[in-house]
Amino acid sequence: MRPAVNQTLKRKLAHTLDLPSAILLDQATIHLLGDSEAKIVNHQGLVQYTSACINAQSAQGMIEVVGSAMEIVSFSSSEIRIVGKIRQVMLK
Amino acid sequence: MTSLWMWWQGYVTVRLRGPGLERLLNKMAELDIVLQRVRRLTGDVVIIRLKVKDFRLLRPLLWGTQINVSILDKHGAPFLLGRFRLRAFLAIGLMLSLLFVMYLSNFIWFIEVGGSQTLPMEALKGAVWDLGLRAGVVRSTIEPRAIEAELLKRFPVLAWAQIRVKGVKVDILLTERDGLESGDTGPGHLYAASDGVVTEILVLRGTAHVRDGSTVRKGDMLISGEYYDAWGQKQFGAAQGVVKARVWYEGIGEGALAKWEPVPTGRNHRQYAFTIGSITIPIGKSYPRNTHLRSDQEWHLSLGRALVPLRLAKIDYQEVEYIKVLVPREEAEKTAYVHAWESLLQQGVREEQVLKERQTVDFMADGNGIRVTVQVEVLDDIGLFFTH
Numbered sequence: 001m002r003p004a005v006n007q008t009l010k011r012k013l014a015h016t017l018d019l020p021s022a023i024l025l026d027q028a029t030i031h032l033l034g035d036s037e038a039k040i041v042n043h044q045g046l047v048q049y050t051s052a053c054i055n056a057q058s059a060q061g062m063i064e065v066v067g068s069a070m071e072i073v074s075f076s077s078s079e080i081r082i083v084g085k086i087r088q089v090m091l092k
Numbered sequence: 093m094t095s096l097w098m099w100w101q102g103y104v105t106v107r108l109r110g111p112g113l114e115r116l117l118n119k120m121a122e123l124d125i126v127l128q129r130v131r132r133l134t135g136d137v138v139i140i141r142l143k144v145k146d147f148r149l150l151r152p153l154l155w156g157t158q159i160n161v162s163i164l165d166k167h168g169a170p171f172l173l174g175r176f177r178l179r180a181f182l183a184i185g186l187m188l189s190l191l192f193v194m195y196l197s198n199f200i201w202f203i204e205v206g207g208s209q210t211l212p213m214e215a216l217k218g219a220v221w222d223l224g225l226r227a228g229v230v231r232s233t234i235e236p237r238a239i240e241a242e243l244l245k246r247f248p249v250l251a252w253a254q255i256r257v258k259g260v261k262v263d264i265l266l267t268e269r270d271g272l273e274s275g276d277t278g279p280g281h282l283y284a285a286s287d288g289v290v291t292e293i294l295v296l297r298g299t300a301h302v303r304d305g306s307t308v309r310k311g312d313m314l315i316s317g318e319y320y321d322a323w324g325q326k327q328f329g330a331a332q333g334v335v336k337a338r339v340w341y342e343g344i345g346e347g348a349l350a351k352w353e354p355v356p357t358g359r360n361h362r363q364y365a366f367t368i369g370s371i372t373i374p375i376g377k378s379y380p381r382n383t384h385l386r387s388d389q390e391w392h393l394s395l396g397r398a399l400v401p402l403r404l405a406k407i408d409y410q411e412v413e414y415i416k417v418l419v420p421r422e423e424a425e426k427t428a429y430v431h432a433w434e435s436l437l438q439q440g441v442r443e444e445q446v447l448k449e450r451q452t453v454d455f456m457a458d459g460n461g462i463r464v465t466v467q468v469e470v471l472d473d474i475g476l477f478f479t480h
Binding site: 045046047048049050051071072073074075076077 | 113114117118121122124125126127128129130131132135138
């Protein structure tokens with residue numbers, strides 16, 4: 001089965017069964033707490049890490065967090081927790 | 093909680109230096125290694141924190157890369173215990189200290205008094221000392237309820253007393269009465285508090301049993317609580333009135349005609365004493381009082397109003413020889429007179445009450461002193477109410 005068809009089927013299944021699509025579709029989730037903390041769940045790897053810019057890969061593309069004095073307080077295979085002054089979060 | 097668990101397992105702060113650090117971090121994440129406090133210092137330096145057991149997994153990941161790793165710091169219980177293993181005596185010392193502190197916590201070390209305004213502190217301290225409550229006693233020997241009851245009994249001025257034992261500290265909480273409550277509300281009579289000759293009587297309620305000029309002895313009834321009201325009915329109430337009488341008091345004092353005076357020999361000694369609770373540890377030799385004059389200087393450790401049972405005393409001994417010195421008769425008489433008056437003051441005589449004063453001087457039988465007897469006549473209210 002082709003990936004696009006696979007995704008479509010999963011989306012329909014999630015909709016029909018009223019399941020959280022983030023889990024079924026392997027989607028990344030981004031939580032923001034004001035402008036001081038961000039949490040990226042279900043990422044697929046860290047691409048770039050500086051105090052001004054953090055890039056993480058996800059199934060939906062590149063997640064870019066832009067800010068200043070940023071620091072990763074916790075990093076695991078499922079989650080990246082960032083603190084600092086967050087200015088922008090982009091999905092590329 | 094996570095940090096505490098990490099501390100318990102032990103963790104290291106590691107510096108990674110080299111190119112492609114993000115790739116290495118991803119590889120570590122793939123091995124389920126959780127990294128904490130990932131800090132980017134420069135383009136090729138990252139500082140991370142990871143558990144000790146995860147650090148062992150890091151080595152194989154570095155093979156074939158140009159990344160250097162160095163441990164900057166070690167934290168947590170395993171490292172602390174390891175340090176103690178090397179310093180066995182330190183660990184034993186700490187353990188003994190802990191046991192000693194636990195042992196000391198079985199005693200009362202602080203006593204704090206609250207709520208007392210007019211009650212003399214020395215009297216209260218003396219009373220609680222008698223009742224077994226003092227710094228240094230075993231906590232379990234204290235019986236708060238019994239002490240509270242005894243305090244209320246000993247000090248009528250107290251309306252309420254509470255003893256609260258809080259660890260090594262005892263709080264004595266007191267509440268004093270607004271004013272002493274007199275029990276003269278019930279029926280009763282007025283009696284003579286001392287011997288005397290009545291000079292004035294004023295009956296406010298009751299029937300007079302004495303008149304002006306009557307000689308009364310201590311305990312005689314002065315005013316009865318029984319009386320007839322305006323309708324001729326016999327009533328029994330609280331006798332009220334003022335009975336003034338001339339009362340005589342006698343005080344005796346003695347003064348020596350010779351005294352022994354200490355003359356220093358020039359030899360001095362010093363001793364220190366360290367006191368913890370009821371235990372005193374002297375440092376240095378003690379000297380008898382009959383050959384040495386003693387002067388003490390004490391330092392108490394105090395925390396606010398709390399009584400801390402730690403005391404350091406410096407005791408200076410001055411060796412002396414006693415020589416007999418004759419005292420002039422006038423001086424001995426004066427001393428005896430002062431002592432006689434002290435005796436009168438203790439009996440409750442006030443100088444301003446005195447109407448007449450008479451004194452007699454006698455030599456003591458052994459001829460070594462003078463005895464002065466002072467007799468005073470005072471005008472006093474001798475009425476004392478007792479309920480029937």
